[in-house]
Amino acid sequence: MERDAAAGTSAAEALGPQGPGAGAPEGSSTMEGEGGKSEVIVAVVTEPQFTQHCREYLEKHRLLDRRHRVKQLPDGTMALPILGETLSEQHLQALKQRGAPDSTCRLAQILNPVPSKKSQNCSPAQKLCQELRCLVEGQGHTWSAELEKDLPHSWQRHGDLLLLNEDSFRAAHWKKLEPGLWKTVASALGGQRLAKRGRVSPGGTRAPKVILLLGAHGWVEHVDNGIRYTFDVTQSMFSFGNITEKLRVASMACAGEVLVDLYAGIGYFTLPFLIHANAAFVHACEWDPHAAAALRKNLELNGVVDRCCIHLGDNRQLKLWSIADRVNLGLIPSSEEGWPTACRVLRQDTGGILHIHHNVESFPGKELQLPSSSEAGQKEQRAARNSGRQTPAKIAKLEWQKWAEAVAARIGALLLQLHGKPWETRILHVQPVKSYAPHVDHVVLDLDCRPFSCSGEGVGKAERSCGQGPKV
Numbered sequence: 001m002e003r004d005a006a007a008g009t010s011a012a013e014a015l016g017p018q019g020p021g022a023g024a025p026e027g028s029s030t031m032e033g034e035g036g037k038s039e040v041i042v043a044v045v046t047e048p049q050f051t052q053h054c055r056e057y058l059e060k061h062r063l064l065d066r067r068h069r070v071k072q073l074p075d076g077t078m079a080l081p082i083l084g085e086t087l088s089e090q091h092l093q094a095l096k097q098r099g100a101p102d103s104t105c106r107l108a109q110i111l112n113p114v115p116s117k118k119s120q121n122c123s124p125a126q127k128l129c130q131e132l133r134c135l136v137e138g139q140g141h142t143w144s145a146e147l148e149k150d151l152p153h154s155w156q157r158h159g160d161l162l163l164l165n166e167d168s169f170r171a172a173h174w175k176k177l178e179p180g181l182w183k184t185v186a187s188a189l190g191g192q193r194l195a196k197r198g199r200v201s202p203g204g205t206r207a208p209k210v211i212l213l214l215g216a217h218g219w220v221e222h223v224d225n226g227i228r229y230t231f232d233v234t235q236s237m238f239s240f241g242n243i244t245e246k247l248r249v250a251s252m253a254c255a256g257e258v259l260v261d262l263y264a265g266i267g268y269f270t271l272p273f274l275i276h277a278n279a280a281f282v283h284a285c286e287w288d289p290h291a292a293a294a295l296r297k298n299l300e301l302n303g304v305v306d307r308c309c310i311h312l313g314d315n316r317q318l319k320l321w322s323i324a325d326r327v328n329l330g331l332i333p334s335s336e337e338g339w340p341t342a343c344r345v346l347r348q349d350t351g352g353i354l355h356i357h358h359n360v361e362s363f364p365g366k367e368l369q370l371p372s373s374s375e376a377g378q379k380e381q382r383a384a385r386n387s388g389r390q391t392p393a394k395i396a397k398l399e400w401q402k403w404a405e406a407v408a409a410r411i412g413a414l415l416l417q418l419h420g421k422p423w424e425t426r427i428l429h430v431q432p433v434k435s436y437a438p439h440v441d442h443v444v445l446d447l448d449c450r451p452f453s454c455s456g457e458g459v460g461k462a463e464r465s466c467g468q469g470p471k472v
């Protein structure tokens with residue numbers, strides 16, 4: 001074995017499809033070629049009769065790379081992949097002296113090695129474990145149960161960016177392997193960029209603490225129900241769990257309506273309201289500049305920027321009055337702080353519909369089959385009977401019904417106070433969105449709110465006696 005004095009490392013031949021001398025750069029693990037990136041690994045080359053001896057030695061010293069197959073070279077010698085980028089002179093001498101004195105053990109690089117059967121058949125999590133074990137052992141450290149327990153079991157894929165949960169890679173040891181560690185993790189999981197999240201910080205913005213570990217930026221794109229959403233994962237979050245509500249919103253008939261989305265985020269509801277439900281115009285309120293920037297991009301990406309006005313700031317200070325046919329209040333655990341604004345922006349002449357999100361607690365075994373017993377509920381039912389309307393919507397759980405009735409009463413009182421005249425609030429529907437925690441459901445109340453003068457029976461959106469003013 002020769003030594004490359006200048007580099008101070010073992011010299012290695014490059015063995016590509018053409019065999020020795022194909023010209024791979026020394027010590028690198030990937031290289032650019034005409035056809036894109038090639039992988040380069042280092043192997044010990046020996047005569048076929050010494051293969052078994054060599055394998056045992058490498059296995060014993062945890063130097064054998066099990067991710068790649070042993071390769072027969074054109075001259076009949078065998079190349080055994082090793083972990084790391086070189087093998088010490090000491091190991092090479094030991095290999096020769098202790099059992100293979102006649103062998104000509106030398107190092108060589110192999111271009112595009114063939115993955116072993118074992119590594120081809122395993123899950124991404126197993127592959128990640130294998131690759132990291134190789135990385136750790138290849139750098140002369142010991143693989144431990146602690147490290148194995150610290151690997152991620154799930155992650156979110158956003159195109160080529162993988163978002164890891166906060167409960168992985170917490171052991172101090174990983175620090176020693178950075179930054180190469182993140183390249184290995186990303187490639188094992190089939191990505192190019194990598195980020196890791198912390199806890200969602202308490203407070204209104206629900207801003208995730210996400211750190212970019214690999215890659216130049218955190219912008220990603222999703223297509224959901226035909227709508228393109230882009231956002232920066234380090235600044236905003238994507239709610240995969242709200243899909244049922246996004247689909248329900250998309251199926252609403254909002255043609256000609258003006259809508260206020262009080263908690264617009266990156267546009268999870270603003271966009272389906274505009275694109276699928278055909279709302280004429282949306283006022284989207286958002287106080288987080290990062291989310292607002294993503295929302296603007298999303299409106300542009302989907303060609304609806306001219307039908308939306310973004311109000312950057314606290315929606316409680318919103319300077320709009322009596323313009324909305326519909327208000328969306330998509331904030332959990334509660335959107336209560338937005339109720340006064342929602343009531344202010346509802347049209348005074350015709351009223352409109354509120355979609356109020358909330359986390360409602362329920363207790364097991366108490367399914368609702370009875371009419372409401374609460375005072376607000378009884379009032380609501382009396383009003384429904386007096387107006388000749390059907391009884392209110394069936395609601396799956398008693399707690400949801402009680403909560404909805406309390407909200408209807410509270411919103412009625414707010415509307416009276418704000419507009420100086422009585423309003424009727426009617427529960428149209430309570431929609432479950434997802435289970436948020438054990439016995440806590442994220443639900444949406446659809447609440448129809450009409451000033452009494454125009455809430456007569458049979459008066460629909462198109463035929464309200466008060467008529468509708470011009471749209472924005």
Ligand SMILES: C[S@@+](CC[C@H](N)C(=O)[O-])C[C@H]1O[C@@H](n2cnc3c(N)ncnc32)[C@H](O)[C@@H]1O
Nearest residue numbers: 204205239263265268286287288291314315330
């Ligand atoms: C959980 S996100 C909801 C986004 C979307 N409605 C959904 O349900 O997926 C709530 C958004 O409301 C914004 N927000 C919270 N309180 C606000 C306030 N008082 N004024 C304006 N925006 C607010 C947050 O910044 C965040 O982007």
